[in-house]
Amino acid sequence: MRQAGRSLPEYRAVRGEGSILDAIGKPELAAEITLQPVRRYGVDAAILYSDIVVPVAAIGFGVDVAPGVGPVVAEPFHSKDDLRRLRPLEPAIDTPYVLETVRIVAGELDVPLIGFAGAPFTVASYLVEGRPSRTYAKTKALMKGDPSTWHALVDTLAELALASLRSQIEAGASAVQLFDSWAGALSPADYERYVLPASRRIFEGLADTGVPRLHFGVGTGELLGLMAAAGADVVGVDWRVPLDVAAQRVGPDKAVQGNLDPAVCLAPWDVVEAETRAVLRAGAAAPGHVFNLGHGVFPETDPDVLKRVVEVVHGEHG
Numbered sequence: 505m506r507q508a509g510r511s512l513p514e515y516r517a518v519r520g521e522g523s524i525l526d527a528i529g530k531p532e533l534a535a536e537i538t539l540q541p542v543r544r545y546g547v548d549a550a551i552l553y554s555d556i557v558v559p560v561a562a563i564g565f566g567v568d569v570a571p572g573v574g575p576v577v578a579e580p581f582h583s584k585d586d587l588r589r590l591r592p593l594e595p596a597i598d599t600p601y602v603l604e605t606v607r608i609v610a611g612e613l614d615v616p617l618i619g620f621a622g623a624p625f626t627v628a629s630y631l632v633e634g635r636p637s638r639t640y641a642k643t644k645a646l647m648k649g650d651p652s653t654w655h656a657l658v659d660t661l662a663e664l665a666l667a668s669l670r671s672q673i674e675a676g677a678s679a680v681q682l683f684d685s686w687a688g689a690l691s692p693a694d695y696e697r698y699v700l701p702a703s704r705r706i707f708e709g710l711a712d713t714g715v716p717r718l719h720f721g722v723g724t725g726e727l728l729g730l731m732a733a734a735g736a737d738v739v740g741v742d743w744r745v746p747l748d749v750a751a752q753r754v755g756p757d758k759a760v761q762g763n764l765d766p767a768v769c770l771a772p773w774d775v776v777e778a779e780t781r782a783v784l785r786a787g788a789a790a791p792g793h794v795f796n797l798g799h800g801v802f803p804e805t806d807p808d809v810l811k812r813v814v815e816v817v818h819g820e821h822g
């Protein structure tokens with residue numbers, strides 16, 4: 505999950521000031537940051553240090569990531585004319601630093617590296633709103649008020665995500681995760697009509713690579729079946745839905761990922777341990793379970809707590 509490294513003093517020591525996009529643009533640094541949580545926690549996979557807005561920023565849409573805020577867009581997407589500001593991604597030319605980071609990390613790791621991209625809805629929400637939103641009002645207004653522009657936008661973003669993910673796999677990523685973090689803002693009917701077809705294009709476009717495909721969002725309890733139908737092999741679940749219930753919703757041939765509430769990691773250790781074990785028990789009902797938090801690590805989390813959570817998952821505490 506995002507921000508696994510943010511709680512680490514070694515991350516803060518090397519991260520530097522300014523936009524995270526500058527740090528992502530330096531492969532040696534980005535590789536070191538990717539490896540830090542693996543070294544510290546002994547987790548079973550690494551997630552690439554990058555961000556979901558990297559491809560749209562790289563093609564010049566005018567996106568940055570403001571520290572403490574998140575993605576911000578100087579001139580948000582308003583109408584059909586803005587489609588001209590989006591062009592196809594040429595990963596080797598537009599994001600060579602991402603590919604170099606993947607190569608360095610894949611060469612050093614003895615666990616899998618998970619590459620990732622932002623899903624069309626979540627990236628579109630930043631382009632349209634211009635900054636993080638609670639209501640997604642402008643995004644929904646465009647979606648429903650001008651469906652043909654909306655579909656063109658999400659199809660274009662699907663092509664960007666697909667090109668980026670394929671290039672990460674070629675460079676050495678051994679699994680990929682599509683983050684539709686804010687899809688939970690939508691009703692199932694709207695998700696199915698306005699979002700699912702674009703996300704499905706991405707999963708279908710990855711099928712020939714043979715790598716495991718993960719799909720994640722927050723507050724997506726009512727969407728889990730549809731998100732599975734988009735074509736993922738593993739469906740991420742936040743803490744709102746128990747994993748045994750989630751397993752029923754995603755169907756018999758999919759694994760689930762999750763779902764310890766990151767806030768629990770701020771509670772006393774006996775609470776953290778009990779809730780970790782409860783997640784493991786519920787996850788055992790699914791055909792596969794990737795233990796994870798239900799969303800990103802809070803920066804104030806004590807790294808020692810996360811280390812002990814990993815040990816419990818690995819069965820090191822009886």
Ligand code: CP3
Nearest residue numbers: 505506507508509524552553554555556572573574683685
């Ligand atoms: O933990 C990691 O370092 C993994 C790499 C990673 C980042 N972003 C780095 C990052 C990943 C997988 C992401 C994905 C991402 N980015 C998502 C999807 C995952 C999720 O959490 O739902 C989203 C929605 C974004 C957009 C974004 N980028 C937000 C909302 C923020 C937070 C702004 C803040 O400071 O609170 C960012 C910035 C960001 N991206 C940080 C990190 C480690 C924060 C710290 C920093 O700028 O150094």
